[in-house]
Amino acid sequence: MKKFLLLIREDLVRLSGMSEEEMQQDIAEMNSWVEELIKFDSFIAGEPLENESRIVGKQVDTDGLLMDAKEGISGYLIIQAETLQQAAAIAAQCPQIIQDKISIEVRPIMDTQQEP
Template sequence: MEKFLFIIREDLSKLKQWNEEERYHAIREMDKWVKTLIETGNYVSGDALRISGSYVNKGQVLSDGPFIEAKEGISGIMFMEATDLPNAVSLAQTCRFVHTGEMAIEVRPLMGVKDIREFGDEGRTGH
């Protein structure tokens, strides 16, 4: 099995306008989907992100969020296991919110880079 990151993208301005009941309804719906992924053994972990945040680059720290001048932003992440990229994509397509167009999921394979501490301080040879 390979590991994948699901980057969940939604209209953040719309999410800001939801009342408490709308938020909890969406959470319940996502929970149903996640439970099916747990049952199939594909779900590893994940979490929703708060809408607030900061954007950091070389010259500045902006406090208006990590989604500057973008309608769509990242609302959550999930780590998944799948046999390959097409299998991971098919898992993402089972989300009800993807079907309704309320959400997009970017599926990215993880590189599987070992913890850098395993390499030690020695330079790499033969490269």
């Protein structure tokens, strides 16, 4: 099995306008989905992220002003799957993807372990 990083991207304006009840509902939906991933031995780790951030080091060219971004990374999961396609299929089952609330970028984690 290979490890994959799922970067959860959300509309920052939507997030900042959510009530505490709406936020708790979204968290409950994600927790239920993670419980399903655990049942199928797909889940490795994950955490929600706060909205505040700082960029350190050389900035990469973007299509626009980075500070004006309306979308941000609100959390991450690390899962295991056989292929990138399987990992993407797992991500597509997220209830907030189905409800069109978020997007998820699926990235393979490079294996840096060298075989003897």
